[in-house]
Amino acid sequence: MNGHSMLRETLRRLSRNPLAVAGAAVVLFFCVLALFPWLVSSHDPNRIDILKILEPPSGAHPLGTDDLGRDVLARMLHGARISLSVGFVAESIAIGIGLVIGLLAGYYGGKVDSLLMRFVDIMLCFPTFFLILAVIAFIGPSIWNIMFIIGVTGWMGVARLVRAETLSLKERDFVAAARAQGAGTARILFRHILPNTLAPILVAATLGVAGAILVESGLSFLGIGVQPPTPSWGNILTAGKDNIEFAWWLSLFPGLAIFLTVLGYNLLGEGIRDAVDPRLKGR
Amino acid sequence: MPETPGTPKTSGAEGPGALLSVRSLKVGFDTEKGPVRALFGVSFSVAPGETVGLVGESGCGKTVTALAVLRLLQTPPARIEGGEIFFRGEDLLPLPEKRMCDVRGKEISMIFQEPMTSLNPVLTVGEQVAEVFTAHGACGKREAADRAVEWLRKVRMPDPERRAREYPHQMSGGMRQRAMIATALALSPSLVIADEPTTALDVTIQAQIMELLQEMREQEKMAVLLITHDLGVVHDFADRTAIMYLGRIVEIAPTRKLFADPVHPYTQGLLASLPGRNRGEKRLPSIPGTVPDLSAVPPGCPFAPRCPFRQGAIRRYQSGTSAQDDLAICDRTDPSPSEYGPGHLAACHHQRSARGEGAR
Numbered sequence: 001m002n003g004h005s006m007l008r009e010t011l012r013r014l015s016r017n018p019l020a021v022a023g024a025a026v027v028l029f030f031c032v033l034a035l036f037p038w039l040v041s042s043h044d045p046n047r048i049d050i051l052k053i054l055e056p057p058s059g060a061h062p063l064g065t066d067d068l069g070r071d072v073l074a075r076m077l078h079g080a081r082i083s084l085s086v087g088f089v090a091e092s093i094a095i096g097i098g099l100v101i102g103l104l105a106g107y108y109g110g111k112v113d114s115l116l117m118r119f120v121d122i123m124l125c126f127p128t129f130f131l132i133l134a135v136i137a138f139i140g141p142s143i144w145n146i147m148f149i150i151g152v153t154g155w156m157g158v159a160r161l162v163r164a165e166t167l168s169l170k171e172r173d174f175v176a177a178a179r180a181q182g183a184g185t186a187r188i189l190f191r192h193i194l195p196n197t198l199a200p201i202l203v204a205a206t207l208g209v210a211g212a213i214l215v216e217s218g219l220s221f222l223g224i225g226v227q228p229p230t231p232s233w234g235n236i237l238t239a240g241k242d243n244i245e246f247a248w249w250l251s252l253f254p255g256l257a258i259f260l261t262v263l264g265y266n267l268l269g270e271g272i273r274d275a276v277d278p279r280l281k282g283r
Numbered sequence: 284m285p286e287t288p289g290t291p292k293t294s295g296a297e298g299p300g301a302l303l304s305v306r307s308l309k310v311g312f313d314t315e316k317g318p319v320r321a322l323f324g325v326s327f328s329v330a331p332g333e334t335v336g337l338v339g340e341s342g343c344g345k346t347v348t349a350l351a352v353l354r355l356l357q358t359p360p361a362r363i364e365g366g367e368i369f370f371r372g373e374d375l376l377p378l379p380e381k382r383m384c385d386v387r388g389k390e391i392s393m394i395f396q397e398p399m400t401s402l403n404p405v406l407t408v409g410e411q412v413a414e415v416f417t418a419h420g421a422c423g424k425r426e427a428a429d430r431a432v433e434w435l436r437k438v439r440m441p442d443p444e445r446r447a448r449e450y451p452h453q454m455s456g457g458m459r460q461r462a463m464i465a466t467a468l469a470l471s472p473s474l475v476i477a478d479e480p481t482t483a484l485d486v487t488i489q490a491q492i493m494e495l496l497q498e499m500r501e502q503e504k505m506a507v508l509l510i511t512h513d514l515g516v517v518h519d520f521a522d523r524t525a526i527m528y529l530g531r532i533v534e535i536a537p538t539r540k541l542f543a544d545p546v547h548p549y550t551q552g553l554l555a556s557l558p559g560r561n562r563g564e565k566r567l568p569s570i571p572g573t574v575p576d577l578s579a580v581p582p583g584c585p586f587a588p589r590c591p592f593r594q595g596a597i598r599r600y601q602s603g604t605s606a607q608d609d610l611a612i613c614d615r616t617d618p619s620p621s622e623y624g625p626g627h628l629a630a631c632h633h634q635r636s637a638r639g640e641g642a643r
Contacts, residue, residue: 173400180353180395181415181466182388184381191414195405 010199013275020271026264030257034084037077045074046229054247064249066239076253079231083261086147086226087213091205093151094212095158099201102162103189107170117163120156128153129215133224141224150212158204165197199276206269210262217258233258301328301369302506303352303391303474308366310344310351310530313359319578321347323530323585323617324366329474334500334507336521336538338514338553340574344530345510346396349476352508353393354383370474389419392467394496396479398459402451408462409435409447415469434465438495457488461495468499475500476508481516493520514557518542523626526550529574529585532620536627546629546638548590583614584632592633 014020033040043061049069057064063072105116132149139145169175170193178192219225220234221241228235233254240251307324322344329335337345350356352368354375368375370391375383387393395401402411412431416422422430428447435443438461451459460480467475477496481489497520500507509521517524518538525535526549534547545551552570572589575581587593596610612632620628621635 173395173397174403176355177393177395177401177463177466178403178414179355180387180393181418182384182386183414183418184384187414187418192403192406196403198405 010272010275014271017271017274019267020275023264023267023269023271026260027268030080030261030264031084033077034080037074037081041071041074041077043071043074045070045078045231047071054243054250056247057249063253064247066236066250067243067247072236072249072253075231075236076233076257079233079236079254080257082143082226082230082232083213083216083234083258086143086150086216086232087209089147090150090154090212090216091208093148094155094208095201095205096155097152098155098158099162099194099197101155102159102164102197103166103193105159106163106166107185107189107193109167113163116159120159123153123156126153129218132215132219133222136219136224141219141227143226143230146216146219146225150215154208154212154215158201158208161200161204162197165200166193169193169196199272203269203273203276206265206272210265210269213258213265214262300330302331302333302371303508304328304367304369305348305352306367306369308348308351308368309364310347310356311362311364313362314578316578318362320364320580321361321530321577322351323580325527325530325532326366327525327532327535329506329508331473332500332504332506333523334509334521336517336524337508337510337527338512338517338524339527340512342574342577343527345512345527346478347530348527349393349478349508349510352476353387353391354378354380355387355393385419388415388467388472389470390472391474391476392470392472394460394463394467394475394477394480397483398456398463399483401463402459404451407448407450408454408459412447412462412465412469415466419470421470430469431465434469435462438462438465438468438499440465455488456484457492460484460488460492464492464495464499468503468505471503472505474506474508476510478510479512480509481513482511489516496520514553526553529580530577531585531617531630532628533586533631534627534629535620536624536629540624540627544623544627546623546627546634547586547631548592548633549586550629552589552591581614583612583616584618584630587613590633592631596633 047070049065052061052065052069054067055061055065061071061073063076066072066075101116101120105113131153135149136145175188175192178188183192216225216232217234217237220232221237223235223238225234226232236254237251240247240254244251305328306326308322308326309320309324310322311318311320325344325348327335337348339345347356351363352375356363363376370386375386378386402408409428409431412434413424413427416427416430417424421427432443432447435447440446440458440461446454446458454462480496481492484492493516496507509517511517521538523535524538524541525532526547527533528549534541534545534550541550542554545554549570555568556570558567570589575585575588581587584590584593590613593610593613596605596608599605600608610633618630618632618635620630622628623638
């Protein structure tokens with residue numbers, strides 16, 4: 001066994017789970033497309049061509065054109081970039097907040113714990129989507145606002161997870177040993193406890209990205225998410241809804257992209273969860 | 284022992300210039316069943332470079348004492364109810380937490396019982412040894428890594444460069460304990476508290492680890508507070524030995540004196556139950572009864588219910604051999620220590636009157 005054998009062991013078990021591998025492939029596929037859209041399409045996603053409105057898929061436009069004659073494939077590719085980065089950034093914000101709150105609540109316990117966890121309960125009381133709608137109505141829809149608001153309404157699960165892990169980790173001998181060596185609270189929290197919570201956080205993050213993408217698509221579909229002309233899977237779908245009787249491609253492809261991405265993240269997340277589960281070791 | 288009133292830096296039976304001096308330390312815990320006392324006024328000292336053994340059964344307060352010295356007891360539920368812990372003439376109890384962090388690892392460090400769980404599973408062993416340097420700002424990250432490898436070599440970790448990059452789960456118990464020792468000694472502290480450092484190891488490894496500790500102690504000129512329930516280990520390694528029972532030190536003496544002339548009936552019982560001491564006898568003698576629960580400590584001498592002296596006195600009285608219960612005091616008052624030779628203290632009513640000595 002060598003250095004990073006734990007990681008390697010996890011990857012090995014992950015690679016034996018066909019669903020997880022499929023999920024990872026889908027995620028990777030969309031990430032590559034989002035990073036390098038010109039590999040697939042050289043069209044400008046915002047170039048309007050009124051002579052080619054709502055054209056069905058053809059050689060020149062593999063996924064057809066929308067109601068303004070823009071190339072759907074190019075818009076999908078650039079939309080992937082938006083949707084995926086909203087997913088990543090929003091989930092990063094959520095994890096950052098959840099991590100700190102979970103660590104503090106779990107480590108200090110007592111009143112700090114009660115206070116923070118009641119705050120989590122309060123946050124969980126809100127129907128998240130409507131909370132986001134209300135806040136966006138106030139601060140206005142922009143990509144950054146959407147990332148931010150999805151992040152600050154989605155950290156509660158992570159906080160609870162980290163708190164539970166911290167509660168048990170802080171009683172472990174190695175934490176006492178670290179303290180006996182003179183480690184202060186910050187060092188104990190971030191150097192000794194935090195890395196031990198990363199496995200469950202990774203699972204939550206993967207599933208969380210899927211959730212964030214879904215919320216962003218929903219918001220954009222309703223018209224208060226990413227604003228046109230910036231493409232996102234959600235607002236392409238909106239255009240599709242208006243023309244669904246005569247332009248099926250405008251609804252089908254973005255819908256399929258959202259569906260596959262979310263499915264891919266979920267499969268991957270559940271695969272990681274199974275792979276890091278110590279009870280399944282040796283499989 | 285000379286003791287000038289008004290200078291609390293050194294104290295009576297412990298000799299002047301003590302490195303660590305614990306004085307009537309009382310610790311209690313809040314439990315669901317109400318408050319429970321764990322330490323009933325523990326006093327001892329450790330001189331520079333000295334090894335003091337702290338021996339007792341499980342639950343007698345050895346580890347609580349060690350954790351209290353490092354102020355690592357979780358409060359609540361633990362409560363330090365009295366006493367002082369002087370280290371280099373400074374009381375550690377009122378120190379702010381930040382200063383205490385400087386003391387831990389640098390001045391006083393600790394080796395834990397379980398090498399299997401005392402290392403962080405997600406950090407490499409090298410990183411964990413290096414932690415001590417960076418936590419105390421002793422040097423930069425790169426130098427810390429080099430010094431960690433150096434220390435792993437010093438504690439005779441096989442192939443230290445490679446092992447430093449490995450994770451704890453890839454190592455045997457003995458190797459992990461070596462890594463623990465390396466972290467504990469890395470900043471050359473003047474006192475190391477070793478809490479049953481060999482209990483979790485194989486017998487052959489135990490000897491190696493104890494030898495290593497001994498060697499390191501001489502090399503680094505540090506004092507060791509050796510906590511164990513193994514009298515053999517204490518006999519071989521400790522200069523002085525303290526015997527604990529139910530949150531008290533019932534006897535403390537230079538190790539040789541303690542083994543040659545134990546005063547307290549509990550010490551006598553412990554020594555008698557060592558194999559090899561009573562050759563020819565078929566069964567090893569044992570101390571009758573069990574340690575009472577800490578929440579129900581008898582009011583007088585804590586050892587009275589199991590004490591052969593006390594039980595003998597009761598029998599004599601009940602059978603009419605003795606006109607009065609001459610040891611009734613055992614059930615009423617907790618004996619305070621008296622002296623039985625230089626540096627030899629024991630807390631026993633019977634011995635105080637029987638031996639006459641030290642009835643001060």
